[in-house]
Amino acid sequence: MDDSHQIVREILSEYQYSLPSTKPDWPKKISRAAQYINEHIYDQSLTVKQITGQCFLNGYNFSENFRHFLQLSPINYITTHRLESAKRLLKDHRLKQVPIVSISMHVGFKSNSAFTTTFKNKIGIPPSVWRKENMAST
Numbered sequence: 001m002d003d004s005h006q007i008v009r010e011i012l013s014e015y016q017y018s019l020p021s022t023k024p025d026w027p028k029k030i031s032r033a034a035q036y037i038n039e040h041i042y043d044q045s046l047t048v049k050q051i052t053g054q055c056f057l058n059g060y061n062f063s064e065n066f067r068h069f070l071q072l073s074p075i076n077y078i079t080t081h082r083l084e085s086a087k088r089l090l091k092d093h094r095l096k097q098v099p100i101v102s103i104s105m106h107v108g109f110k111s112n113s114a115f116t117t118t119f120k121n122k123i124g125i126p127p128s129v130w131r132k133e134n135m136a137s138t
Contacts, residue, residue, distance in 0.1 A: 042108040090131040
């Protein structure tokens with residue numbers, strides 16, 4: 001494994017560890033779902049249907065309850081944290097040679113076009129422009 005893969009893994013693990021932990025006042029089902037999402041945040045196959053199936057939850061009620069306790073729908077929670085992870089990778093100068101398509105796959109997007117479109121819609125600029133503007137120099 002080359003150094004860039006190790007750096008990517010370290011950055012993603014650090015971010016994954018920093019994800020919101022469950023709170024004592026959350027219902028057990030929401031806690032279980034949040035924990036499941038956090039553990040699988042970078043899996044490209046992660047879907048709300050998969051989460052509800054794994055946690056034995058009703059899809060609509062789950063999404064409403066999840067939003068109530070985490071202030072984001074499950075899909076927005078996943079997308080937000082994948083984009084934040086991508087931003088950490090994009091700005092790291094040690095990873096400047098890692099293609100954006102590789103970063104998009106590492107953080108859980110199924111295609112680079114889905115990543116680029118989502119990034120531009122949520123952040124306001126394409127990931128390539130964001131990388132140039134935010135690359136750490138140290």
